[in-house]
Amino acid sequence: MEFRIWPRRCSTDRKDMKKFNLQIGKLGEEIAKDYLKKRGYEILAQNFKTKYAEIDLVARQKNELVFVEVRTKRGLDFGSPEDSLNKKKLRKLWFNARGYINWAKWRGPYRIDAVCIVLKPNNTLDRFNHYKNI
Amino acid sequence: MLIKVASAASRGLETIGVDVEVNVAGRGLPGFNIVGLADKAVDESRERVKTAILSSKIEFPQKKITVNLAPADVPKEGSVYDLPIAVGILSTLTNCKAPEKSLFFGELSLDGSLRHTKGALLMALFAKEAGFESIFLPKDSANEAAVIKGIKVYPVENLSQLLNHFAEKECISPAVYKKAKEEAFDNLIEFDMKDVLGQEQAKRTMEIAAAGGHNILMVGSPGTGKTMLARALPGILPPLNEKESLEVTKIHSSAGTIPPGGSLITIRQFRSPHHTTSPVGLIGGGTKPHPGEISLAHRGVLFLDEFNEFPRSVLEALRQPLEDGYVTISRSKERTMYPARFMLVASANPCPCGYLNHPKKVCVCSPRQIKKYQKRISGPLLDRIDLHVDVPSVDVAELSNNQKASEFLEPSSTIRKRVVLARKKQAERFKTEAIHVNAEMKNNHIKKYCKLSKKVEQILQQAGVKFQLSARSYLKMIKVARTIADLDNSPEIGISHMAEALQYRPKRYEEV
Secondary structure, three states: OOOOOOOOOOOOOHHHHHHHHHHHHHHHHHHHHHHHHHOOOEEEEEEEEOOOOEEEEEEEEOOEEEEEEEEEEEOOOOOOOOOOOOHHHHHHHHHHHHHHHHHHOOOOOEEEEEEEEEEOOOOOEEEEEEEOOO | OEEEEEEEEEEOOEEEEEEEEEEEEOOOOOEEEEEOOEOHHHHOHHHHHHHHHHHOOOOOOOOEEEEEEEOOOOOEOOOOOHHHHHHHHHHHHOOOOOOOOEEEOOEEOOOOEEEOOOOHHHHHHHHHHOOOOEEEEEHHHHHHHOOOOOOEEEEEOEHHHHHHHHOOOOOOOOOOOOOOOOOHHHHHOOOOHHHOOOOHHHHHHHHHHHHHOOOEEEEOOOOOOHHHHHHHHHHHOOOOOHHHHHHHHHHHHHHOOOOOOOOOOOOOOEEOOOOOOOHHHHHEEOOOOEEOHHHHOOOOEEEEOOHHHOOHHHHHHOHHHHHHOEEEEEOOOOEEEEEOOOEEEEEEOOOOOOOOOOOOOOOOOOHHHHHHHHOOOOHHHHHOOOEEEEOOOOOHHHHHHHHHHHHHOOOHHHHHHHHHHHHHHHHHHOOOOOOOOHHHOOHHHHHHHOOOOHHHHHHHHHHHHHOOOOHHHHHHHHHHHHHHHHHOOOOOOOHHHHHHHHHOOOOOHHHO
16 A cells, blocks of 8 residues: 655654654544545445544444544554553543434444554555454 | 463452453554552553563564453552463563563563562462462572572562573573571670660670560660660570561561562561651551551561650550450451560650759659659550669769779670570460560469469569559569579579569659
């Protein structure tokens, strides 16, 4: 898989940094979306805003609703993406999922998945993990 | 993949076996969780284990690791589970398996080495009772555990060494208990009895106290040498015998007061808590009951300097342990019994200014002040102290004379020889009993071992009437007389022994 290489950051300005991280995140979400589509998931929403926060991806596999949290890191210098999924974050994900279910009036099984992506410095894929029902 | 590693948890002086179950799952979000009523220190061991494994140049698995400490309803505390958890994880990574029937315990350092952990002796004792063959623990704590015979104690320096041992590349040789040298004993004593000038009476009382394990109260003006006498006391006490040593070391092991590399405690402990100590500090306690000063002074000396300055609540708490020789600490979560058979040595001033009954200086306290000061120690407590002695002030002119004569004074080692002899006689006498010294005698023991001749009994009865002795002090007089007779190498209590014992009767200072 080849992806577009984003310009390397040239300034340590906070604003630029934030923008850069958003771009990395966006890139990760696109990778995850492609992967899920290939696996036969139907993507219902991307970056769905609930009253708490955003859900990265909402998909459907057969008759199960899947909420996907995508974590992307470039290199492992600042911890692995799995490390950043702690109990607190998990609780937030559950809240968000409930928000979507209420909004969509969904009556059926649902689960939360995590997709952890590690990129190489040149923004090509290094590692891709899909954890089901975390 | 599930691995079970054996370890143990301490609750007071008891030890309960704990199975450390480590599961490294192939599926699921990577993480590291510990369950089984773990406290903060156990929970934090995750970070220690993870970093220690990484520091040993082994890659930490990116898998879902669950650790269960069974039985799940016993609270686990402390850092002892670092090693068993690390061993569990390592044995799933590498093919070398931990040997069966072995117990693991110890705290890990971030660099993969093992740190001194408290409770080594208790763990080794448990391991032996529960039928384990070997025990792996930090190198610094190995000396302590090696005391227990019949079980292999492996001192582990770091994780990589342990892995090499498992793989049989480089074996660790079991630790062997080395007895401390005898000559070290005299070096540990702060003061010698010959350094204390004058005070022959007080020294004699100290000797009796040491021989029979009696409690003692010294009353005297400031600067007369009360504290010095007390500090010289450990020097005339006999060393602990094997059984006593083990009892004392058990308490200190659970309290964590044994230094790294330390082993069996062979000299009697001398504890001198400050008078601002709380009741819990002295007796022991806390939500998870810890031993207090009285238990740390087990089979040794508890020295309470400035006896009157201790809060009343603290002193009254001493009453029961003084009588029973143990203390039961009950809290909502736990109940523990700690032995506390100690010699109480107390020193006090006779009045707030300190110069009551001083031959030269004038006491400036009002009678009311003196009464109030002396009332701070209750009658029942004084009644429990066998030997009451006055430490009079020393004349300065006499002091300079004595300075020259100090070479002729008895050194502690000579006194100790007499004390040891007297204790030997007592050990012989109480061979079939559960007690060690005269002070521990109960009424039935007194009846059995302290037969008084008619004349001696007469003296005692007269004294009892005249000094209004309580039933308890009446019996205490007999015990003290027994010790004096033992020091005198006499099988029977003579008139002179009883007469001397009566000098040390409980008295309030006004009588003096």
